[in-house]
Amino acid sequence: MIDKKDIKNLKKIVGEENVKDDPAHLIAYSYDATKTRYKPEAVVFPKNEQDVSEILKYCNERGIVITPRGAGSGFTGGALPVKGGIVLSLEKHMNKILEIDMENMVARVQPGVINKDLQREVEKVGLFYPPDPASQEYSTIGGNVSENAGGMRAAKYGITKDYVMALRAVLPNGDIIRAGKKTIKDVAGYNIAGILVGSEGTLAVITEITLKLISKPKLTKTAMGVFGSVKEAMNAVYKSLAGGANPVAMEFLDNLSIRAVEEKFHKGLPVDAGAILISDIDGNVEEEIDYQLSLLEKFFKKNGCREFKIAKDEKEAADIWFARRNASQSITIYGSKKINEDVTVPRSMLPKYLEEVDRISKKYGVKIPCFGHTGDGNVHTNVMVDGSDPKEVEKGYKAIEEIFKVTIELGGTLSGEHGIGISKAPFMKMAFSDKEIELFKRIKHAFDPNNILNPGKMGLD
Amino acid sequence: MIDKKDIKNLKKIVGEENVKDDPAHLIAYSYDATKTRYKPEAVVFPKNEQDVSEILKYCNERGIVITPRGAGSGFTGGALPVKGGIVLSLEKHMNKILEIDMENMVARVQPGVINKDLQREVEKVGLFYPPDPASQEYSTIGGNVSENAGGMRAAKYGITKDYVMALRAVLPNGDIIRAGKKTIKDVAGYNIAGILVGSEGTLAVITEITLKLISKPKLTKTAMGVFGSVKEAMNAVYKSLAGGANPVAMEFLDNLSIRAVEEKFHKGLPVDAGAILISDIDGNVEEEIDYQLSLLEKFFKKNGCREFKIAKDEKEAADIWFARRNASQSITIYGSKKINEDVTVPRSMLPKYLEEVDRISKKYGVKIPCFGHTGDGNVHTNVMVDGSDPKEVEKGYKAIEEIFKVTIELGGTLSGEHGIGISKAPFMKMAFSDKEIELFKRIKHAFDPNNILNPGKMGLD
Numbered sequence: 001m002i003d004k005k006d007i008k009n010l011k012k013i014v015g016e017e018n019v020k021d022d023p024a025h026l027i028a029y030s031y032d033a034t035k036t037r038y039k040p041e042a043v044v045f046p047k048n049e050q051d052v053s054e055i056l057k058y059c060n061e062r063g064i065v066i067t068p069r070g071a072g073s074g075f076t077g078g079a080l081p082v083k084g085g086i087v088l089s090l091e092k093h094m095n096k097i098l099e100i101d102m103e104n105m106v107a108r109v110q111p112g113v114i115n116k117d118l119q120r121e122v123e124k125v126g127l128f129y130p131p132d133p134a135s136q137e138y139s140t141i142g143g144n145v146s147e148n149a150g151g152m153r154a155a156k157y158g159i160t161k162d163y164v165m166a167l168r169a170v171l172p173n174g175d176i177i178r179a180g181k182k183t184i185k186d187v188a189g190y191n192i193a194g195i196l197v198g199s200e201g202t203l204a205v206i207t208e209i210t211l212k213l214i215s216k217p218k219l220t221k222t223a224m225g226v227f228g229s230v231k232e233a234m235n236a237v238y239k240s241l242a243g244g245a246n247p248v249a250m251e252f253l254d255n256l257s258i259r260a261v262e263e264k265f266h267k268g269l270p271v272d273a274g275a276i277l278i279s280d281i282d283g284n285v286e287e288e289i290d291y292q293l294s295l296l297e298k299f300f301k302k303n304g305c306r307e308f309k310i311a312k313d314e315k316e317a318a319d320i321w322f323a324r325r326n327a328s329q330s331i332t333i334y335g336s337k338k339i340n341e342d343v344t345v346p347r348s349m350l351p352k353y354l355e356e357v358d359r360i361s362k363k364y365g366v367k368i369p370c371f372g373h374t375g376d377g378n379v380h381t382n383v384m385v386d387g388s389d390p391k392e393v394e395k396g397y398k399a400i401e402e403i404f405k406v407t408i409e410l411g412g413t414l415s416g417e418h419g420i421g422i423s424k425a426p427f428m429k430m431a432f433s434d435k436e437i438e439l440f441k442r443i444k445h446a447f448d449p450n451n452i453l454n455p456g457k458m459g460l461d
Numbered sequence: 462m463i464d465k466k467d468i469k470n471l472k473k474i475v476g477e478e479n480v481k482d483d484p485a486h487l488i489a490y491s492y493d494a495t496k497t498r499y500k501p502e503a504v505v506f507p508k509n510e511q512d513v514s515e516i517l518k519y520c521n522e523r524g525i526v527i528t529p530r531g532a533g534s535g536f537t538g539g540a541l542p543v544k545g546g547i548v549l550s551l552e553k554h555m556n557k558i559l560e561i562d563m564e565n566m567v568a569r570v571q572p573g574v575i576n577k578d579l580q581r582e583v584e585k586v587g588l589f590y591p592p593d594p595a596s597q598e599y600s601t602i603g604g605n606v607s608e609n610a611g612g613m614r615a616a617k618y619g620i621t622k623d624y625v626m627a628l629r630a631v632l633p634n635g636d637i638i639r640a641g642k643k644t645i646k647d648v649a650g651y652n653i654a655g656i657l658v659g660s661e662g663t664l665a666v667i668t669e670i671t672l673k674l675i676s677k678p679k680l681t682k683t684a685m686g687v688f689g690s691v692k693e694a695m696n697a698v699y700k701s702l703a704g705g706a707n708p709v710a711m712e713f714l715d716n717l718s719i720r721a722v723e724e725k726f727h728k729g730l731p732v733d734a735g736a737i738l739i740s741d742i743d744g745n746v747e748e749e750i751d752y753q754l755s756l757l758e759k760f761f762k763k764n765g766c767r768e769f770k771i772a773k774d775e776k777e778a779a780d781i782w783f784a785r786r787n788a789s790q791s792i793t794i795y796g797s798k799k800i801n802e803d804v805t806v807p808r809s810m811l812p813k814y815l816e817e818v819d820r821i822s823k824k825y826g827v828k829i830p831c832f833g834h835t836g837d838g839n840v841h842t843n844v845m846v847d848g849s850d851p852k853e854v855e856k857g858y859k860a861i862e863e864i865f866k867v868t869i870e871l872g873g874t875l876s877g878e879h880g881i882g883i884s885k886a887p888f889m890k891m892a893f894s895d896k897e898i899e900l901f902k903r904i905k906h907a908f909d910p911n912n913i914l915n916p917g918k919m920g921l922d
């Protein structure tokens with residue numbers, strides 16, 4: 001429990017105006033995209049790394065728990081102060097792009113920088129930061145690093161961890177550490193940056209991030225394939241990639257998702273199709289784009305694609321992407337409550353995975369529209385139920401549990417993008433052995449012996 | 462100290478024939494590429510993961526130290542049993558390619574598989590494993606993972622850590638753990654695979670590795686640029702990459718290296734040149750290759766390239782590569798002892814770095830030929846001295862120490878490819894703060910509380 005003296009001492013560190021414990025602030029910082037609420041006892045806005053260090057040192061000595069927070073847009077409760085204490089909000093002051101180093105093609109940013117702001121800035125100088133989570137317009141790079149965010153471009157360009165070259169961070173005892181370099185190669189000491197990425201704010205507070213940038217490809221084209229069945233589409237996904245295609249994105253919508261978008265927007269979508277695949281191809285010369293498109297066309301048609309369309313211009317490309325971009329909001333026609341999961345399976349398991357989802361849907365009598373990033377095996381699987389009916393909701397969660405089981409059996413992971421947080425913590429034992437969880441706990445202890453950093457997350461307590 | 466009972470018990474685990482403590486074996490397993498020698502007390506050849514688990518459990522309880530070993534080709538002593546105990550040799554039985562999964566484009570291998578054997582096998586089916594350390598013909602994937610090996614293709618394709626998707630490993634207490642998945646996206650639990658890569662065998666014994674593969678590009682071309690000075694060449698390196706070029710490799714030789722190769726092989730190399738840059742470009746269509754070559758030509762010529770040559774065929778390409786491939790053996794004309802380092806700096810610091818190397822060379826009166834992977838800032842810096850003259854050798858080591866200092870000041874790393882081992886352990890305090898080293902030790906303790914795994918390495922003791 002934080003007392004008045006703590007508030008006074010925290011104000012001494014960061015200044016009167018940067019510690020808030022009025023009801024309005026405590027409510028504003030009590031939720032994230034999970035819509036679950038946990039009120040903190042205070043919200044603290046550090047001005048810089050030194051502030052973070054002093055706050056952590058003080059809290060560590062006093063046993064006050066800390067939940068670091070970026071934009072609070074996470075889907076698994078990573079930024080929720082489930083054990084009270086303080087929320088350490090990094091988006092207010094620590095939100096600067098410190099450097100775009102064009103010579104070495106890296107950007108150095110503070111954790112509170114918004115993903116899309118960074119993308120825009122680097123693209124102005126011909127560079128490119130590929131990770132593009134759906135939350136890119138509001139989520140922060142610090143949050144992206146902490147949850148190892150993915151996005152649509154992962155099929156070709158990988159995810160956040162593939163772009164983190166170096167970090168500065170503060171350990172729970174207040175120690176400031178640096179990890180990594182502005183170099184592709186670095187084999188000195190343990191890969192601390194590697195373990196901090198995706199650690200959901202439980203090991204250290206990240207205060208500066210050095211990101212790899214690449215050259216912005218000059219050309220992009222969009223293609224779409226319409227398939228009779230989900231199975232054919234899923235075969236087309238992994239066979240085209242294994243056959244040499246290297247699309248930026250390879251997104252899909254199943255029949256339920258197609259019908260939902262059509263019902264809402266009347267775009268003339270093929271409502272009888274089993275699935276649509278949408279793909280972006282990029283490159284620097286027309287011939288490379290044509291080569292890639294020809295591979296897609298070949299493997300799509302070999303696997304039952306009944307219509308293959310290449311967008312002629314940006315408008316047509318936007319039309320093709322419209323269905324995918326509006327899938328998430330459209331499927332709410334199937335139920336007032338959406339339990340959405342981001343499970344990921346090896347690509348060759350996609351046909352089997354979607355067959356199992358269909359079976360589970362029938363077993364529990366719930367609709368489960370699916371869409372998402374099939375190019376990397378990441379399927380957004382949405383169990384739709386009537387939120388006002390507790391029995392329906394219970395059925396929904398039972399279906400989800402079975403979906404997790406199937407995912408693990410197929411060699412997949414509980415989370416491709418959103419992390420574990422509190423939402424998936426109950427399922428950690430399904431995915432990891434006791435010995436593996438023991439190792440996680442020992443690592444947690446090595447960084448945070450007093451368990452003050454984001455406790456109650458990842459099933460480690 | 463290992464006693465007779467230990468030998469007997471180890472033989473019970475792995476079989477009589479897989480434990481050796483005769484003098485011939487102890488000598489054979491006492492050295493690596495550093496040429497330093499430390500004799501183990503026994504050499505054990507596990508047949509499988511279960512053996513590894515039982516051996517580690519036994520040794521952990523008995524306090525017997527273990528040094529895991531692949532091919533013993535490391536340059537920093539990672540595989541040397543500096544504290545005695547047993548060498549755990551993984552190259553004899555645990556050397557199988559378990560699976561080349563073409564559908565998901567991954568390979569699953571045991572640690573003892575030779576890098577180049579894997580490359581050859583995957584290329585047979587149109588796939589590609591890019592990491593190509595100079596030791597690729599004999600070094601093992603297990604060693605590559607443990608030292609996070611790089612290579613020539615890192616400029617475009619990255620290094621070992623960029624290809625490790627999942628691992629199986631045995632902890633010092635015998636626990637078998639899995640980390641990672643066959644999926645690009647996975648955000649469940651801490652990134653254990655990430656911290657095991659490059660941990661130099663100090664945290665766990667890796668028993669299985671799942672590697673990402675990519676499609677093999679259809680075309681490759683080679684180009685060479687001759688420059689008046691090293692500085693011009695180094696400017697050309699980082700400016701061409703920042704300008705959009707994406708070469709597979711961007712290798713360089715300085716004047717001393719060029720002259721050494723010419724003296725030894727009489728190939729008609731430009732002995733008056735300050736530096737040569739050699740670059741491979743790959744892709745799937747001619748136009749992409751031409752586009753890349755045109756970028757190289759433009760940026761090379763803008764930065765003082767006096768001759769730009771594109772190889773017309775494989776023979777010409779091999780001729781161009783000849784100088785680079787024979788640089789390492791040729792520079793021995795400058796001294797019987799070569800102290801070779803693999804420091805790496807941000808690319809834009811290459812001109813300054815090589816200016817400093819020149820200054821240090823003059824200061825100590827030693828020749829320091831340089832060549833290597835400038836495309837990723839990794840310069841093989843070779844201090845050549847008369848090995849029979851202790852004063853010369855001392856001067857050489859003083860020069861090396863100053864080179865490390867300069868590297869760190871320029872934002873670089875002690876090691877781009879070879880790791881710390883014992884060779885660079887004395888310099889860890891130059892590169893890391895006490896607090897950072899403390900964190901390394903706490904992580905080591907979390908995995909290996911009894912310090913039985915590869916003790917005496919990385920400056921952690």
